[in-house]
Amino acid sequence: MEPVGMSAIFKRSRPDRGFDYVHYLGDGDSKAFSAVQNSAPYQVDKMDTSRSGWGRGKPVKNVLPKFVVDAINPVFEALTKDDLLKKCLHGGSQNPNESFHHLIWECCPKTVFVGRRRLELGVFDAVLVFNGGESERLKNLNINPGHHAIKFAFGVDTNHIKRSVYAGDLDHIASRRNKSASVAPDDNYCAGGF
Numbered sequence: 001m002e003p004v005g006m007s008a009i010f011k012r013s014r015p016d017r018g019f020d021y022v023h024y025l026g027d028g029d030s031k032a033f034s035a036v037q038n039s040a041p042y043q044v045d046k047m048d049t050s051r052s053g054w055g056r057g058k059p060v061k062n063v064l065p066k067f068v069v070d071a072i073n074p075v076f077e078a079l080t081k082d083d084l085l086k087k088c089l090h091g092g093s094q095n096p097n098e099s100f101h102h103l104i105w106e107c108c109p110k111t112v113f114v115g116r117r118r119l120e121l122g123v124f125d126a127v128l129v130f131n132g133g134e135s136e137r138l139k140n141l142n143i144n145p146g147h148h149a150i151k152f153a154f155g156v157d158t159n160h161i162k163r164s165v166y167a168g169d170l171d172h173i174a175s176r177r178n179k180s181a182s183v184a185p186d187d188n189y190c191a192g193g194f
Contacts, residue, residue, distance in 0.1 A: 003035035011039045100130050133157035 107122030108114045134153035138145045
C-alpha cells in the first residue's frame with residue numbers, strides 16, 4: 001500500500017472511528033511502515049508486528065502468517081498434481097485467454113471501477129465477439145445496421161483471422177525464432193542490465 005494512503009488510514013482510525021489497529025500486515029515496504037510510525041505513533045507502540053513479518057520496523061523476508069499459509073497451501077498442492085500437469089503437455093498457449101480478457105478490459109478497464117451490471121454486459125459482449133466476431137455483435141444488438149457498418153464488421157473479422165493464421169503459421173514461427181536467435185543480445189535488456 002502506498003505510504004500516503006497507509007498513513008491516512010491510520011491517522012483517521014482513532015478520531016473518526018474510535019479504535020486502534022493492533023496488527024500490521026505489510027508487504028515488505030518499509031516506507032509504508034515508517035509513514036504509519038510517523039502519523040500514528042500511539043498505535044505503533046502497542047502494535048503486534050510479529051504476525052506481519054516486521055520486527056521493530058525492519059522487514060523480515062519470506063514470512064507469512066500461518067493462517068495465510070494454511071489457506072494457500074492446498075492451492076499449491078493442487079497445482080503440482082500429475083493429472084493437472086499432464087494437461088500442459090500439449091504445448092498450447094495462453095493467447096486465447098489473453099485475447100478474451102483483452103475484450104473484457106476494453107469494455108471495463110481495470111483502472112476504472114465498474115458496477116456488476118456493466119461488468120456482466122462487458123463479459124457478455126466479449127463472449128459474443130470472441131466466439132463470433134464483430135459481425136456477431138451487430139446481429140445481437142437487434143438493430144438493422146447499414147451497409148457500411150456490416151462491411152466494417154466483416155473487415156475487422158477478416159483482418160483478425162488473417163493475423164491469427166499468420167501468427168500461428170509454423171513457417172512464420174520458425175522464421176521469428178531464427179531471426180531472434182541471430183540478433184546479438186542487448187546487454188541493456190537483461191536482468192540486472194541497469
